[in-house]
Amino acid sequence: MRRRFKVPWLGAYTLLVFAFLFAPIALVVLFSFNKTASLTFPFHGFSLRWYRYIFTSPTYTSAALSSLQVGLTTLVVVAIVGTMAALGITRNEFPGRRVLRSVLFAPAALPGLFTGIALLTFFVQLHVPLSLWTVTAGHVIYTLPYFFLVANSRLNRFDVLLEESARDLGASPWQTFRKVTLPIIAPTLIAGALVVFSLSWDEVYITFFTVGSRSTLPIVVYSTVRQAVDPSVNAISALLLAGSLVFIFGIRRFLADVQQ
């Protein structure tokens, strides 16, 4: 005799929770296709005008390009610096190693506000004009711990015997890294890089304090929303949502490679 325990209304309850979580997002996507500029019901019909608007608006396109520039630069800098740091820390014993590792993890624990204000003060003191480069600097500091965490843990799990095998067979240390270590840890590093890019793309707090004349996309959206009721924001959000989904699946695919 089998007994089934069924909590009554569990299905309905779950649906409610999901609705609460996703309804706002669904509404944003829905209204990005709205024919009129209204942000409330009733819905007036499907139109791509807002999408056309943001792709032709210089404010949005230049902001998107700025975000892209900052994101890619941050990605490259963090990937190189983070990998080197992880290699150095996992392979060598030197005094202060643990301290250095904690210092590298630290910025993740600090509020973005904190880092932003500190950076602003720093740049002002040095008379460095605010620009996309100062934004990039902030993003590098902000995202480095996340990449380092991923790279560090992957390298800790990396079997040193594989490298010794390569050296034994005739590979110099650099050849060993290039032909054995790097190909094997690449999926994790790529996943880490994707995380860095998406963190940078979304970043607002530090960017707010370090941005100069050229804004990044989140800043522009933030300002637009404060100023006026502009439905183009819906379109941007919908696009960012689509982009995030692509990223999530991309990261998952690379991490799946690592699981073996």
Add this chain to the structure above:
Amino acid sequence: MTFLRLETITKRFGALAAVSDFALDVAQGEFVSLLGPSGCGKSTLLRIVAGLEFPDRGRVLLEGQDITQVPAHKRPVNMVFQRVTLFPHLNVGENVAFGLRLQRVGKSEISARIRAVLELVRMPGFEQRAVQTLSGGQAQRVALARAIVSRPKVLLLDEPLSALDLQIRRELQVELREIHAELGGTFLYVTHDQEEAMTMSDRVVVMRDGRIIQAGTPVELYTAPASVFVASFVGSSNVWPGTLVQSGLAQPGPPGAGPAEPDSAPSGLVRHDSTTIVDIGDRKIGAGKVSGAKPGDQVWVVLRAESVGLSERGPDRAAEDPASLSGVVADVRFAGPLVHYKVRAGERHFTVSRPSRGGRVLHSGQEVIASWRPEDAIVLAEESETDSELPGATSPPGREGVG
């Protein structure tokens, strides 16, 4: 000029000396095994020869050239590791080709050599296979192929079979020996399995705590161990401490083991006055040649389990032959081709291994006489107190009372 010479190699890790004053000459084409318990320094030594570690003192000379400080990737020496270290992102063929590609060998020659070496390790046609699909035994064969394809001057093997199932291990042991014969290369093999070392090697070097205890051919180590450690590490032995009473010329005993004639002289010693006699506390027993001890010295008697014969004890047979003990079968372990008996004689337990001969085994509780040819009982001078902690050493009854 010696092909491979290791000169007084010493290596410390912190305060611990992993290897102390290790010296060894290896001839070209020799198969030498380093045998010893875990932590005896054998793997460290192998890594020093490979160039993955550098000694604190001493030199490694290959064909007369000092390669002690030469880094691993520049040495014509390759190693097969204990764990599978095939590169997971390359397939079998690419793994094997790894060293050759670094040497800029031409593509067609690489394919030809890969094919030849995979045939040699009994894995023909596996070039395209992914490394993850290989079993443990297959993976180690590929690792072996990868190590020998670039024709190294010395091949190092660090317990490559210890992670494999027994059957595969036995198979590969035989194949390694065949591959060695076919290639004619110089192999340096590390293991803690004495049977493995004995069956595969031309010479075995027994190590302990970073030092060489004894080096010789398998037969030499088996029949003439220089110390109790070697005797008990190689083969299954009974080790009894005692005092040397009389050191004699061992005479060949009667063919086959058997009890003394019922009508022998009462003391039993008159007939065997040229045999070595050792007082092991509760008895005086007959033994073989003695080295390095004089009457009155503390010695060890090493008696291999398979050198002892068992016969049923009846009321009309007296056990007067010094090269025998009377006792009772305490335990029987049937192991297929062999039967291992545990025999109790007084307070002493010892092991006897006999061929099972179609299942005719003795049973527990049977009274038996265990006897041996005197020269099969090896007498060794006692070295140190730590010898009594060795496997196979039995504690003597009433040791303090030994005169």
